[in-house]
Amino acid sequence: MSTVETNLDEDEVTAPGIPRRLVQAFHKAELAGLKHAAIARAIALTIILVWLFFLNGASAWFYVPHFIIFAAIPAIHYALARGAYARAWHSYLFFALDAALLTFTLLFPNPLFELQWPLATFFRFGNFVYFFILLALVSLTYSPRLMIWAGLISVSCWAVGVRFIAELPETITQIPSFSEPDARLERFLDPQYLSLNIRMQEAVVLLLVTGILALSVSRSRQLAIRVVVAARERTNLARYFPLNIVDQLAETDNPFGEVRSQSVAVLFADIVDFTKMAEQVSPQEIVEMLRAYHKRTERIVFENNGTLDKYLGDGVMATFGTTAESPNDAGNALACARELIAEIAEWNQLRKASGFPTVRLSIGVHYGPVVRGDIGTERRLEYAVLGDTVNVASRLEELTRTLDCSIVASNALVSQMRSSDDPRNDALLADFTKREPQRLRGREAFTELWSYGVP
Secondary structure, three states, rough: OOOOOOOHHHHHHOOOOOOHHHHHHHHHHHHHHHHHHHHHHHHHHHHHHHHHHHHHHHHHHHHHHHOOOOHHHHHHHHHHOOOOOOOOOOHHHHHHHHHHHHHHHOOOOOOOOOOOOOOOHHHHHHHHHHHHHHHHHHHOOOHHHHHHHHHHHHHHHHHHHHHHHHHHOOEOOOOOOOOHHHHHHHHHHHHEEEOHHHHHHHHHHHHHHHHHHHHHHHHHHHHHHHHHHHHHHHHHHOOOHHHHHHHHOOOOOOOOOOOOEEEEEEEEEEEHHHHHHHHHHHHHHHHHHHHHHHHHHHHHHHHHOOOOEEEEEEEEEEEEEEOOOOOOOOHHHHHHHHHHHHHHHHHHHHHHHOOOOOOOOEEEEEEEEEEEEEEEEOOEEEEEEEEEHHHHHHHHHHHHHOOOOEEEEEEEHHHHHHHOOOHHHHHOOOOOOOEEEEOOOOOOOEEEEEEEEEO
């Protein structure tokens, strides 16, 4: 006998960091819950009705119309919730119908029974417990407001039924005092006697349970929202970091809140003559080519424990060591550079076989101190890595055209690699050639560097 709220008030489904699309996801989940609840209710009602026929025989036919209405309520609710006329108050209305119908079913006498007992005896069968089942089902809606409404409307409907029977002429509500134990017992056993104190106790207990369930539902809802926010944050982090680093960041409180200085390896990669290539093919082909290029770059950066800092059109900036410094950061950066060159060479074979122009990649890699952290304003924040090291890495990438090579690595990066005990370093530095110190654009001092590969 459950109803599921599918059009909740905005303040029930929104929270800081929850975008509208996730609110809509909540609604879709609740709509699916309503469908499942309608099916489950129909199955449960069928089982109960079969049991009633087994116990009461043909007199159980009296409950068939009741059960049909019980089954129809969630079905109609689900149909409305799927349409354009769905409203938040529909859930409250349908649950009120549930509570009213349940009260009527429990207190109205079955005319098919051969023996007609006084209506006051209906309260002695313990039927009030069915309201607790109804409350338990409502708790699945994840709506504290509907939970509270369920308790209040159940008590209200039950109170109306109690008052109706209590005001019947034959109903007795008074009971002798404890000083008259025999008279008190005789009155209690009288089939016309209705204990208002017990009915009051039932209402109080139901309201207490409602409050506890509402608190539990509220906590569950907040937990669900936090899980959604955490999943969204993890998804966003996964766009920039490899999964192992995402897990590390997820366990750290405010990792980028403070600006700090540290040494990292910075890699810039760029497609040579991209502008000329863009003139020769359609915009659609350029977009498809960039997507394929970015996909390959992202995979290789993450496989080498790098951070994808940003896409620069046809260029990419990646850093190694921004989340946690490691002696292998320089080696990881150079390994990434070499794998990118090899990946692009393999990709070019496929492009050439398909009649597309080949892609030439140029890479600059440097190691040194940077400043990293959030920059911007409260309305627009961006995580950034800044400093001369970043500028040098960018200039080294530009220098590949002058030196006619694929990778230019600074001597600072090579020295950092040689100072570590990473067993890969000898193989990574193989085929690199020491070049004459170069004066980079915008800098006075000469920079020692190494180069690798030819176009």
